[in-house]
Amino acid sequence: MYPIRVAARLTGLSTDTLRAWERRYKAVVPARNGRRRLYSEADVERLKLINRALQKTGLPIAQLAAMNNEQLSALSPQPQYQIDLQPLMQALSTFDVARIESELSRLLVLIPPREMVLQVVHPILQKVGQLYEIGQLSISQEHMISAIIRSVLGTLLRLQIKVSPTPLLLFATPPEELHEFGILSASILASAAGFPILYLGTNLPPQEIANAAQVARVRAVVLSILMQERTATLKTLRSLLPQQTQLWIGAPKHLVIPKLPATIHITDFNSFEQQLLDLKH
Amino acid sequence: MYPIRVAARLTGLSTDTLRAWERRYKAVVPARNGRRRLYSEADVERLKLINRALQKTGLPIAQLAAMNNEQLSALSPQPQYQIDLQPLMQALSTFDVARIESELSRLLVLIPPREMVLQVVHPILQKVGQLYEIGQLSISQEHMISAIIRSVLGTLLRLQIKVSPTPLLLFATPPEELHEFGILSASILASAAGFPILYLGTNLPPQEIANAAQVARVRAVVLSILMQERTATLKTLRSLLPQQTQLWIGAPKHLVIPKLPATIHITDFNSFEQQLLDLKH
DNA sequence: GCTAGCTTGTCAACGCTTTGTCGAATACAT
DNA sequence: ATGTATTCGACAAAGCGTTGACAAGCTAGC
The missing domain is CATH 3.40.50.280 (Cobalamin-binding domain)
Structure with a gap:
């Protein structure tokens, strides 16, 4: 359960907006701890949904707030991909480098860059760190895996980098x-x-x-x-x-x-x- | 259902034009939510049709607005995406990777997936094969181009793929x-x-x-x-x-x-x- | 060929509603 | 006491609606 400040950060809305939406449209009505609002995971999820639908359709909030989650997600469909890290983790545990490589290249095709970084590469690096800590991974194995990941990340970056004379x-x-x-x-x-x-x-x-x-x-x-x-x-x-x-x-x-x-x-x-x-x- | 602002964005017309067309010719008469216009998918489609017919034929709008959708689509033949592979092949021959990339991403939004595969990616692969055969393409160049094409194909697949528990x-x-x-x-x-x-x-x-x-x-x-x-x-x-x-x-x-x-x-x-x-x- | 009138996109004025933000006073916790 | 929340009222910007008008381009008729 999150206080309002955190819910605001997670949804990208301001605390004022969150309160206004609750007061005016009852878009979400979070639980309370005494006076304080406590947003659940589901509340945050719904707020994100509303916000996405708002950006996409521009309908008045009063209308969006009256909808249920199903209707909202139908309004701004987000592409679904299933990420199954099981085979990859399996390959990691058995140091099957060829397998790691082919699993990664398969995922590379199926998953957008952001999700690839957050949900694939990051977990792998953590797992590798763990294995290395407990001495299950030799230096050379660590090097090989690092090289693969390095190349995957490099590919991702090269493929979507925007060339601009005025980078931010x-x-x-x-x-x-x-x-x-x-x-x-x-x-x-x-x-x-x-x-x-x-x-x-x-x-x-x-x-x-x-x-x-x-x-x-x-x-x-x-x-x-x-x-x-x-x-x-x-x-x-x-x-x-x-x-x-x-x-x-x-x-x-x-x-x-x-x-x-x-x-x-x-x-x-x-x-x-x-x-x-x-x-x- | 979209408010007028979004309908304008989707059709490429101004909100003023949308209202004028409705007031003067009843080109489309959107539904209302109280006072506000609500354009349906069909409304937007018809507006696009009218606009395309207008661009092609230059007929007075009063006339176009009186037509039904069938007549309109007969007037401005289907979205003929003309695919010009010339610049792409040029970029390939000169190994201009950045150019290849920008051309491909431009085509990606213009051309439906099937045609992209059959009429763009396939010819490119053949050309790359040729260049490689006669030794005009270094390994690293081939790798870079391959990476780009892979990512294009990956994007296409990602955009298309249906997640289903019972794949065929x-x-x-x-x-x-x-x-x-x-x-x-x-x-x-x-x-x-x-x-x-x-x-x-x-x-x-x-x-x-x-x-x-x-x-x-x-x-x-x-x-x-x-x-x-x-x-x-x-x-x-x-x-x-x-x-x-x-x-x-x-x-x-x-x-x-x-x-x-x-x-x-x-x-x-x-x-x-x-x-x-x-x-x- | 030229003018009068029509067509058409755009704009301004004005009213109404929606909506994000702010300030002030108050409550609660550390 | 300080910082963070809460409620409430208020405000200003933005969006949309209608109406009327205007300028540029085109057409028709003289």
Whole structure:
């Protein structure tokens, strides 16, 4: 059960709007904890439905709010694909590299990029991390699997990247951060959301990043930091960037990110997509 | 049912024009929800018809508005998507990958799936094959182009595919047959013809295919074989499949396909579509 | 050939309703 | 006390409706 603030973030609506819809149309009537609203998963789902139907048909909300979920989803049908990760996880557990590859390429055909990142690649990486932690995966096996995933992500990015002279976002990692899964995935999500981007890749000194950011006049620079804290590097980069350019740091929750102006610590894809929405206004 | 704003967007006319046409000629008289106009799908369709006829013939609207839909569609012959492969072939010959990509995505929205497969993707693949044969295409170039085409085909399939618990057809390729263009194209054709399908992808051992076929109770299994003869594999698969399950082998004419019960050798898309028709009875 | 009139897309004015947001006062929890 | 929610009233922007008008293009008739 979510408080109103969270429900607003999840649905992309403002808290005022949520209350107005409830007061005027009883679009959803969340449960209460004393005075406070508590939105259930189903409430959020219905709100998303209404919002999608609103965007699609432009019908007055009063009318949409009176409909049941069935009618609403008939109004804005979303393509259905079934994702079955079972065979893939099976192949992972048995280190069947050929199988992993063919399963991935099958899914690549059937599933849109965003879902591929969030629901396929991300779970795989977590599983690989687990297996590696408990020593079930040799270094060479880890390398092979990483190479496959790297190529899948690369393909996804290349296939949908929008070439634009005025990208909004720049993606890179600082020196000695070799894993580019984070920014690759984020790039794909941003591209899938329609943002023109500039992908610089890994292992770049702050000067280079700042330079590119300035020339391309991007609105935000997205970095990925996995292992070590890098306070010095970040401070340098921040000082080199224009003030109005935002700096988004993708890094695990436990890493300490220095408090700097116009700088955000992003810990998961969910909040990354939220930031994207905010950037769009 | 759409409000006027959406109807305007869908038809490409302005809201003012829509109201003027209604007031002056009663071209369409949408329903009302209280005071507000509500355009039905049929209304929008008729407006599109009128607009197309207007563009083509330039007749006065008063006259067009008095006609019924039949007369209107006779006036502006069906959406003749003219496919101009010239720029695409040009881009192919010069290996202009970005150009190939933009041309393809342009065509993707203009042309229905079936025609996209038969009249665009297929010719491209042949051209790529030619270029590759005579050594005009490097491996990496071939890979990039293949990736693009795969993604186009994947998009087409994704947009078409019907998720069904009881698919009629199963698509796969046996091990070491990596190119999935054949079954991808065939899947799209089958989907476009309304058949629910199950797409398994490439590089699958006969046991897996037979297993899936049995569980899903498909009427036919469609394989694609490009390079080598695989008599042994086919015999194994045939023996594992239920007798009443047909086996369709898509393969070049010159490949020898063993004579097996309920097994057909398909050499082109034409006969594939013929088989589909037969399957439907 | 030229003008008067018709056709047609667009716009403005005005009224009404819808809808997102805001401010103010109040309640509750940490 | 501070921050977050809640309710209520209010407001302003946006959307839609109707009516009337106008300019540009075309047509017909002199």
